[in-house]
Amino acid sequence: MKFFKLAEASKILFLSIAFIAIVIIACNKSSMYQSQTQHSTNTIALSEDSVFISLVFDIKDYNHVLSNTSGETIMDQKDFEFNFNNAVKNNNPGSKKLIANTMGYSNDEDFWNLRNKMVNKIYLLSKRYDFKNISMNELNNIAISQINKSKMLFLNNNKSNSLGGSTDLQSCIEYFKNCSDQANATYATEQVVCVSAAELGWTPIGAVMFIACEAASNYHLYINERTCRTNLKYCK
Amino acid sequence: MYNKNLSKEQKIIRNILYGILAFTIFISCIVDFYSLIDQKYRYLINFSMIGIFGIVNYIGYKYQLINKSSTISAIIIVAIIVSISLLNR
Numbered sequence: 001m002k003f004f005k006l007a008e009a010s011k012i013l014f015l016s017i018a019f020i021a022i023v024i025i026a027c028n029k030s031s032m033y034q035s036q037t038q039h040s041t042n043t044i045a046l047s048e049d050s051v052f053i054s055l056v057f058d059i060k061d062y063n064h065v066l067s068n069t070s071g072e073t074i075m076d077q078k079d080f081e082f083n084f085n086n087a088v089k090n091n092n093p094g095s096k097k098l099i100a101n102t103m104g105y106s107n108d109e110d111f112w113n114l115r116n117k118m119v120n121k122i123y124l125l126s127k128r129y130d131f132k133n134i135s136m137n138e139l140n141n142i143a144i145s146q147i148n149k150s151k152m153l154f155l156n157n158n159k160s161n162s163l164g165g166s167t168d169l170q171s172c173i174e175y176f177k178n179c180s181d182q183a184n185a186t187y188a189t190e191q192v193v194c195v196s197a198a199e200l201g202w203t204p205i206g207a208v209m210f211i212a213c214e215a216a217s218n219y220h221l222y223i224n225e226r227t228c229r230t231n232l233k234y235c236k
Numbered sequence: 237m238y239n240k241n242l243s244k245e246q247k248i249i250r251n252i253l254y255g256i257l258a259f260t261i262f263i264s265c266i267v268d269f270y271s272l273i274d275q276k277y278r279y280l281i282n283f284s285m286i287g288i289f290g291i292v293n294y295i296g297y298k299y300q301l302i303n304k305s306s307t308i309s310a311i312i313i314v315a316i317i318v319s320i321s322l323l324n325r
Binding site: 205216 | 250258264268269278288292309310313320
């Protein structure tokens, strides 16, 4: 009899350990995944940041003007550095005009305004992201992929506009539906667990357990749905 | 719905089962509130919960904590929950 009890108790212990192991493995897998992908998440977030995208297009414009310059005002590196420092530090109008002309801008204000905008964007991005962990190669690749993506989006938008729809909006709604399905699935699973708590009997512990389970499950659904709606609101 | 004349052993097992269920719900909520798991892997928790539901039912039934009629009621309620969830998609 004693052996029987011991065997049964060990079975229950085994089931409890198995459950804890499943949860720990699931959480570990996630944390491993999170640490491994932290870097890539950072780069993905950067590539999708609207400030970064606008910076890439500023650089593209900057580059476009520079590549179309006639090359009449060419300076050597020392002169360029001297005039650039003079323009930035001393706000010298002559140096400002000279640098703007060298960079292909006939109006020096356009050049310096664009440069100030870019500096502000870089400052903002450096506050948001850790650039120490992103190599120049990666930055270059992100910028190139962003330019390619914008080209594709432009082509797709032209196609979908002719059909009367928006690709961005459709993907946002699809994302919202998936998020909502996930919330409902979680709610349903928790309801199943609550049923099994009630099934064991309406003892005081069982009743408290059932009510707590229902409250947690409903609050969880509310939080999940609110997250889905917030994501939809800020979906670009 | 359940057998009222339980032995000490049955009561202990029932309390353990309650504990397991409470722990399951607790983990399920905490995991989402503190974003401990990527949403991609949320289904692992959901499947684990369904597995635990099965195990709890099996142990409960084996130790005569759940009788036939309550098992049938539970199956019907679970079927309704699953149907509503699928219809809400």
